[in-house]
Amino acid sequence: MTHLHPAESGFDYDGGPTLHGRCQRNPGTGTDSQLRSDRGSSSLDHADPEIPGPKLTKEMTMSMTSALLPEFDREMATTRRLLERVPEQDAAWKPHDKSMSLGQLAIHIGHIPAYGALALLHDEFDAAGSPRPQFTTTAALVDAFDDNVRQTREALAAATGDQLMQPWTFRSGDSVVFTMPRAAVLRTLLFSHIIHHRGQLSVYLRLRDVPLPSIYGPSADEQ
Numbered sequence: 001m002t003h004l005h006p007a008e009s010g011f012d013y014d015g016g017p018t019l020h021g022r023c024q025r026n027p028g029t030g031t032d033s034q035l036r037s038d039r040g041s042s043s044l045d046h047a048d049p050e051i052p053g054p055k056l057t058k059e060m061t062m063s064m065t066s067a068l069l070p071e072f073d074r075e076m077a078t079t080r081r082l083l084e085r086v087p088e089q090d091a092a093w094k095p096h097d098k099s100m101s102l103g104q105l106a107i108h109i110g111h112i113p114a115y116g117a118l119a120l121l122h123d124e125f126d127a128a129g130s131p132r133p134q135f136t137t138t139a140a141l142v143d144a145f146d147d148n149v150r151q152t153r154e155a156l157a158a159a160t161g162d163q164l165m166q167p168w169t170f171r172s173g174d175s176v177v178f179t180m181p182r183a184a185v186l187r188t189l190l191f192s193h194i195i196h197h198r199g200q201l202s203v204y205l206r207l208r209d210v211p212l213p214s215i216y217g218p219s220a221d222e223q
């Protein structure tokens with residue numbers, strides 16, 4: 001069953017992003033190693049007139065990434081604690097006919113971290129024809145999540161102010177779903193998105209009698 005986001009122009013962006021999918025590489029950012037080597041010489045003291053928003057000084061950029069990284073690490077660690085408890089035998093279970101199955105929800109959460117690297121290293125992402133990964137095992141789910149987290153953390157640690165303020169587009173073929181500065185994409189498509197679905201997952205797990213870890217505070221099962 002397809003998981004839709006009607007608020008986003010009826011477009012489903014839950015197909016599961018892949019870092020090697022149908023996205024446009026940002027010619028200005030180059031490879032990961034180029035990103036790191038270019039960082040010191042990246043021009044942060046002048047703004048591209050086509051880029052909206054304030055100029056970012058090097059200090060402002062560092063404060064943005066130094067604020068985002070601890071949040072990223074904490075949220076991903078919490079999310080992982082829920083994903084590793086997904087009971088494989090209940091993968092097809094769903095709380096309502098209109099709901100995603102537990103397996104679909106878990107695999108979607110496992111892929112959301114990939115949006116960070118996609119947002120930072122590419123100009124846009126085209127979800128049309130993007131492969132939809134299927135739940136197989138909990139171990140494979142956690143492995144995919146770890147890989148996506150690692151790649152996004154690397155990109156985030158190397159991010160420059162220019163990158164964070166550049167516009168980024170999510171499209172489905174010819175249809176543009178949204179265009180926002182990369183910093184806003186990280187906030188919505190990565191952080192808010194995964195926290196939203198993690199909340200769903202916590203309810204699914206409770207309904208399957210799986211003991212819950214603490215999330216923002218102690219659960220009924222763990223302090």
Ligand code: NI
Nearest residue numbers: 014108193197
């Ligand atoms: Ni979603």
